[in-house]
Amino acid sequence: MNSQARERLYFPAADLALHDNGIRTESYRRDDTVVEVSFLPPGAVLAADSVAGARVGMVVRGELTVTVGEVTKLMKAEGDAYVAPPNVESKAVNTSAEETIALVIKRNKPGEAYNAPAGYFLEPIESRKFVGMDVTFFLADWVELMIADIPAGGEMPYHKHNHEQIGVCLDGRYEMTVEETSYELVFGSTYFCAGQEGHGAANPNEGLARSLNIFIPPRYHRVPQVAAE
Missing domain, CATH: 2.60.120.10 (Jelly Rolls)
Structure with missing residues (x-):
């Protein structure tokens, strides 16, 4: 593998997407894992495009009202995280007056089990x-x-x-x-x-x-x- 191929494997370039609701997303992928960094304007709603795999999410700037399954929580930057298992819906709404930046890791690897904590949300340990x-x-x-x-x-x-x-x-x-x-x-x-x-x-x-x-x-x-x- 040459140096350019190694760089693309370990440090993939972002795939950029601009959605109709004003959300801009940068996606990075290797094999069965995708990391998405989304920029949400005030009022924007970010819903999972697929629930086939697991999702792990964190707010890195601002705050979001996040619902996983039937559980809703106001998430603030780096204060907590959520784990959404396969077949459980997740949604985030920017109810603030400022842009919010959210990070989501999506994983769907054959043979892995993606159990979620009770209540779906994680506090720092x-x-x-x-x-x-x-x-x-x-x-x-x-x-x-x-x-x-x-x-x-x-x-x-x-x-x-x-x-x-x-x-x-x-x-x-x-x-x-x-x-x-x-x-x-x-x-x-x-x-x-x-x-x-x-x-x-x-x-x-x-x-x-x-x-x-x-x-x-x-x-x-x-x-x-x-x-x-």
Whole structure:
């Protein structure tokens, strides 16, 4: 695989879509996973175009009124997340007077189970220091989210693990390397890293960078499996 093909695999370009209701969406895909970053003007409604797979969502700017199944919650930026399992509808409405930015991870991989937490919504389970970064975790049984602040000069050393990892730049900019292919991420940019693909991150800039990292299955907090009766 040449260098251009590797870059497209690990750091795919966005597919852009402008919807009739004014919502603009940037979509990034690798195999069975899509990351969508949507910009919602006031009053706009964002509904799932398909419920065949699982969806994990978070507000990254502003606020949204989100309904998953029969449960509705006002979500604020980085305050919580939701997990919508297959065949359960989800919808978001921007009831504020400002543009809101929402991030949704869509997953439909054969052989995987996508159980959802009771009530569908996740609160942070932990915030702490990790490799010089401030990190916050959200956890479901099949997916783990980690928001990380990468300080100026900070880095995540190059490493490998069995878990699939997907990341989105939430603020600032930083350099991500996957399998020795490096790319500068800016807001919305997404990387995809399969299990045992080497990767690391560095922020050589003066300002703080923020990232959302998605681990499938959970990496840092393992969810105990309940034996079937």
